[in-house]
Amino acid sequence: xxDYIKLFLAFFKVGLFGFGGGYAMLPLIQKEVVEINKWLDFxxxxxxxxxxxxxxxxxxxxxxxxxxxxxxxxxxxxxATLGVAMPSFIIIxxxxxxxxxxxxxxxxxxxxxxxxxPVVIALILQAAINIGRNSITGIKEFTIAAVTFAGIYFLxxxxxxxxFFSALFGVLIYR
Amino acid sequence: MLGGRLxxxxxxxxxxxxIGAFTLGGGYAMIPLMKLEMVEKNKWLKxxxxxxxxxxxxxxxxxxxxxxxxxxxxxxxxxxxxIFALFGTVLPSFLTILFIAYFxxxxxxxxxxxxxxxGVYPSIFILILSAAFSLWKKAxxxxxxxxxxxxxxxxxxxxxxxxxxxxxxxGLIGVFRGLYKDEKRMKKND
Numbered sequence: 200x201x202d203y204i205k206l207f208l209a210f211f212k213v214g215l216f217g218f219g220g221g222y223a224m225l226p227l228i229q230k231e232v233v234e235i236n237k238w239l240d241f242x243x244x245x246x247x248x249x250x251x252x253x254x255x256x257x258x259x260x261x262x263x264x265x266x267x268x269x270x271x272x273x274x275x276x277x278x279a280t281l282g283v284a285m286p287s288f289i290i291i292x293x294x295x296x297x298x299x300x301x302x303x304x305x306x307x308x309x310x311x312x313x314x315x316x317p318v319v320i321a322l323i324l325q326a327a328i329n330i331g332r333n334s335i336t337g338i339k340e341f342t343i344a345a346v347t348f349a350g351i352y353f354l355x356x357x358x359x360x361x362x363f364f365s366a367l368f369g370v371l372i373y374r
Numbered sequence: 375m376l377g378g379r380l381x382x383x384x385x386x387x388x389x390x391x392x393i394g395a396f397t398l399g400g401g402y403a404m405i406p407l408m409k410l411e412m413v414e415k416n417k418w419l420k421x422x423x424x425x426x427x428x429x430x431x432x433x434x435x436x437x438x439x440x441x442x443x444x445x446x447x448x449x450x451x452x453x454x455x456x457i458f459a460l461f462g463t464v465l466p467s468f469l470t471i472l473f474i475a476y477f478x479x480x481x482x483x484x485x486x487x488x489x490x491x492x493g494v495y496p497s498i499f500i501l502i503l504s505a506a507f508s509l510w511k512k513a514x515x516x517x518x519x520x521x522x523x524x525x526x527x528x529x530x531x532x533x534x535x536x537x538x539x540x541x542x543x544x545g546l547i548g549v550f551r552g553l554y555k556d557e558k559r560m561k562k563n564d
Contacts (some may be wrong), residue, residue, distance in 0.1 A: 214435065214437075215436075216435060216437055218434075222401040224437075226484050252491075253484060254471060255396065256463075256467025257438075257439045257440060259436075260467045265471050265474075268472060268475040283437075288456065290563045291431070295430075302410075307549045307553060310552030311428045311545040311549050312429070314544050315541050315548065316518070317523035318429065319426075319429045319512065319513065320527045322432060327499055328531065329487060330402070330502065332497070335499065341496070342499050343496040344486040357382075365496070365497035366491075368493045369490045369495065373492050374511065
């Protein structure tokens with residue numbers, strides 16, 4: 200039982216202090232998993248990261264599931280995954296409740312959100328630019344991007360279908 | 375009544391499950407998918423609400439995909455909604471990883487995932503870009519919002535500022551501006 204609690208708490212800490220999401224959480228996970236609890240050695244941890252990055256979903260959740268499984272099987276992965284998600288769950292529920300309660304009464308809340316919408320557009324654009332900069336490295340990648348563009352604008356293709364086919368395409372063309 | 379409620383939660387769970395299953399390549403990849411499911415297809419959220427939820431989700435700790443799902447789930451169905459959304463988003467990752475962990479022998483076996491991801495990245499680039507442009511007109515309406523947008527983009531790209539700081543600072547400036555304007559308006563009316 201103590202191992203399950205340890206898994207939950209270690210990943211709870213990761214979720215609680217993991218500002219900036221995804222990659223910003225990796226050093227925290229490494230500290231908990233490799234240094235403090237010694238559940239994995241460095242090489243094993245690198246394998247876990249490699250897999251967590253290429254499978255669907257948030258890296259932190261993937262890593263938690265994987266480490267939990269290695270330490271204590273399916274139940275271990277459930278504890279670790281719940282641990283990493285729990286801080287988000289509590290913090291977001293608290294904020295959402297407060298915002299809902301005061302939004303209509305206090306004008307300041309509305310002003311706040313109006314002012315930050317352009318920031319959010321900048322954030323989304325920045326994410327796109329970073330991904331584009333790192334991934335459009337040759338003619339193959341440019342072609343995928345161009346076909347995606349044509350697909351969603353001219354054929355109104357479903358993004359899920361687009362992701363599915365580009366994944367399939369990736370498996371076929373890269374060696 | 376109860377049946378209607380339950381079928382709504384199941385529908386929501388399925389939507390989040392789909393988003394979780396196809397979010398490849400980091401948190402922001404889920405934005406086009408969430409926009410599709412939440413704003414366009416099911417019309418559960420307005421574009422402005424979606425932007426506001428992203429802002430809050432970006433500013434607190436944890437994975438952005440989880441934060442966003444929990445927030446949307448809560449907004450649509452209270453605490454129960456939040457729980458359904460959380461499980462819907464997490465379950466695809468959870469099952470995929472368990473599957474791999476169970477059959478996994480060595481890293482070379484994940485090369486298929488690697489290749490798939492390489493193929494997906496250029497698509498995600500376009501999908502996120504197009505999400506940004508389609509949300510554009512809901513956020514950039516006047517001269518001030520353009521100034522905020524350009525300053526934010528510059529700070530994010532070249533100074534690497536933490537998003538939460540930007541949101542807090544520009545949000546507070548917006549609050550003071552709004553309240554100041556209200557006060558001036560009230561004085562005028564006196």
